[in-house]
Amino acid sequence: MNFKHLSTSVIGLLVLSACQQPVVHIYHEGLSDTQRFQLKQQLEQQQINYEFTELATPDKYNTPHLLYFPGDVTEAYIQNVERIVKGLGFDRFDSQVFSHTGHYYTKGNLGLYFPSAYSERVLPELLFAHNCGDQDFQIHIKTNGQWTAMNSPIDLKGLDLKWEFYETFFKLRRYFDDGTFQQQVYQIKQHQVRTLQGYKPAVTYEVLGHRDYSFSLFNCDLQAIFAD
Template sequence: MKNGILIAMLLLLTACQQPTVYVYTQGLTAIQKQQLTQQLQLQTLPYQFTQLPIPKEFTAATLLTSQDKLLTHETQSLADIMQLMGYQPQINYVSVANHHYSDGNIGFYLRGEHIEPGFNMPKLMRTTNCYEDRYNDLQVTFHENVVAFTLLNGTRAQLEWGRYEDYVIINYRGTSQSYTHSTPLVATPFGEKPSDTFRYTAHVGSPQWLNCSLQIVYMD
């Protein structure tokens, strides 16, 4: 009987020591939250959502991982989730803003970005960070409530677009893609330049060229 109790206690201790992903979210749409949950269920580590705010100094997509036990494959899987959702993850291996992780635990921080009041949509942008690389660098033009994608074969697909709360929404035959706005610096042959970037928030089944972010880089 004592041996049975000892084995049970050891199993419980092992379970408690299993690395865990602590998930912090802020300002995500319902679609983003659903997609994030689905993707987290596919990776191998246990995870739990927290209610604490994300430190302001963190980028929109940040991973914090412990230095004492690096889980390279698992961390890359979490970074892939962020990229799938249209973000560029930043991975930190040190303690930041009083957040410290040990024993392989990982902090997963994802924050929705917003469009400033009075912001005017750029007239001409390019697709970037597409789920399928072949759709990168398509020309996208905005006119009032119509947006036109110049496709790989040269044809132009015209869709309706608009704003809903803090998001840009593009509609296509019953499918909607939403985008969040940020202004990151982009590396160019002439150094880092400012941009307006609209990151797509979910992976739609079709058309695949809606699974792209939109960007304009300002070259002075």
């Protein structure tokens, strides 16, 4: 037996196997810094090859999705990724094969899409106002753009409230009939909070300006907790 030839063949197969390990391309704009660090740590521990992409997550993904080519990965591989994703605080995880009618990569490359609904670019429908100096309350932003406050001393009905997002902060403005406005500036913090259903992803908009406005909403931090 030619052991030299056999050894060379084995080494060649190992190198080829390493080269053929699939790569997961991660769309991570909806993750907090903490979640991103935990994800990186878990993937490396499980020896899963990955790359973070700076591209935006397509709007159609409102839950974490793993897309792959048939034969690229095993069911055990998919279950491993699911366990890691749910460990970040997500309740749902979906996986499916790539479709040429949607987002897809070449064979040997997977896409892991975290929903941008968890990102700082979207103002959530339900907000919790707290650290107001008096009582905390809930705010509901309707699909028509109108704001309503529940269990609140503040009447938001008929007010013209608009917001603008920037890199790490956003502005909330209240416009008056004469065209003038008041505004508050908030820094954006993504994190996890503990709930009765376990840890959930959350975002807090924390006041950067003063807290002495006559319009007391501007004196509150705003927080959203995402259930799924």
